[in-house]
Amino acid sequence: MSASNEEQTSFLGRMWKGLRRPTARYAMGTLLVGGFFAGIVFWGGFNWSLELTNTEAFCVTCHEMNDNVYREYKQTVHYSNRTGVRATCPDCHVPKTWVHKMARKIQASNELLHHFLGTIDTREKYEAKRLKLAKNVWKVMKETDSRECRNCHNFEYMDFVVQEKRSRNRHEEAIDKNMTCIDCHKGIAHELPAGIVGVDGIPNVGNPNMGK
Amino acid sequence: MKTWIKITAAGIAVFAIAVIGSTQVYAQDGVKSLRGDATLSEGQGAPDINAQQVGKRFTRNYRQQPPLIPHKIEKYEIDLKANQCLGCHDWPQNVEANAPKISETHYVSPTGIRLNRVSGSRWFCNQCHVPQVQTEALVPNTFTSSSDMN
Numbered sequence: 001m002s003a004s005n006e007e008q009t010s011f012l013g014r015m016w017k018g019l020r021r022p023t024a025r026y027a028m029g030t031l032l033v034g035g036f037f038a039g040i041v042f043w044g045g046f047n048w049s050l051e052l053t054n055t056e057a058f059c060v061t062c063h064e065m066n067d068n069v070y071r072e073y074k075q076t077v078h079y080s081n082r083t084g085v086r087a088t089c090p091d092c093h094v095p096k097t098w099v100h101k102m103a104r105k106i107q108a109s110n111e112l113l114h115h116f117l118g119t120i121d122t123r124e125k126y127e128a129k130r131l132k133l134a135k136n137v138w139k140v141m142k143e144t145d146s147r148e149c150r151n152c153h154n155f156e157y158m159d160f161v162v163q164e165k166r167s168r169n170r171h172e173e174a175i176d177k178n179m180t181c182i183d184c185h186k187g188i189a190h191e192l193p194a195g196i197v198g199v200d201g202i203p204n205v206g207n208p209n210m211g212k
Numbered sequence: 213m214k215t216w217i218k219i220t221a222a223g224i225a226v227f228a229i230a231v232i233g234s235t236q237v238y239a240q241d242g243v244k245s246l247r248g249d250a251t252l253s254e255g256q257g258a259p260d261i262n263a264q265q266v267g268k269r270f271t272r273n274y275r276q277q278p279p280l281i282p283h284k285i286e287k288y289e290i291d292l293k294a295n296q297c298l299g300c301h302d303w304p305q306n307v308e309a310n311a312p313k314i315s316e317t318h319y320v321s322p323t324g325i326r327l328n329r330v331s332g333s334r335w336f337c338n339q340c341h342v343p344q345v346q347t348e349a350l351v352p353n354t355f356t357s358s359s360d361m362n
Contacts, residue, residue: 164283166300166311169310187294188287191291191294192293192294194293195293196294203298203299203300203305204299205295205297205299206294207292207294207335
């Protein structure tokens with residue numbers, strides 16, 4: 001007992017000592033240059049694998065995404081449109097700036113947990129949870145002033161002349177009232193949840209008979 | 213037993229005459245499907261894409277015609293869970309949106325009870341209301357509105 005304890009401390013102790021002791025074998029230059037290239041490899045590898053999780057192909061490897069929201073999104077203007085420009089999952093759901101991106105990626109571990117718990121692994125379970133999930137996303141987009149929308153869409157460069165009259169009026173009103181994209185544009189990329197009757201900020205578009 | 217055979221034979225004969233007769237009537241009238249004379253293996257090419265008429269409202273062709281929709285609707289969700297048309301056309305949203313209000317007849321249930329929300333039997337707007345398009349009639353016809361007949 002005491003012997004193994006001693007061995008462990010001595011092993012850790014040796015490691016610690018080794019890290020603290022200046023090296024006599026390698027030249028400072030070797031360490032610096034070696035460290036520099038090792039840094040490139042490690043940082044590059046980290047960033048590369050991070051960006052790998054930032055692709056649509058990665059998102060739809062989970063059937064929760066593939067069979068529900070991705071299928072719905074394929075019917076919308078962000079997937080198929082006149083000019084062929086697309087917004088993929090991470091364009092809207094992962095921030096572009098590094099700090100916010102890292103925060104979102106850490107949050108995503110909760111999504112991984114629920115993937116393995118099977119919280120929403122059927123359509124029925126997904127539909128039952130959809131209102132809560134949607135509200136989470138709407139809340140975040142409201143708080144960030146629809147930051148991810150504004151990566152592409154900007155009031156400054158909107159040509160109201162080529163917009164339809166009803167969108168022109170609404171957009172001018174939005175600027176005057178200092179509103180944000182998600183205030184009106186809920187359910188543009190995915191189906192609206194059941195039970196949104198009386199949800200704050202959404203015009204009455206829900207089906208009151210749904211679920212009765 | 214023999215009566216049975218006779219009845220069956222008579223039945224088959226009547227049915228055969230009816231089928232032949234109906235096909236002849238069909239052929240005489242020259243009714244064609246929308247495919248025209250093309251066989252199943254023949255391709256006809258995609259139909260023309262007719263630009264939707266946005267902005268200006270078409271007048272109704274007859275009194276009971278469901279009004280046409282003068283804007284795009286293809287990305288609007290109309291399903292069991294939600295109906296995005298209501299976002300502008302349901303009262304009271306229609307006031308701010310300056311959109312035509314859904315007719316009061318749509319707030320009456322099939323059993324005649326007045327409702328506060330659009331009746332379930334009227335929920336799917338695009339069963340009757342369609343986006344307006346300036347195009348040829350799908351089938352040539354001689355329809356005249358009753359209001360034009362006086």
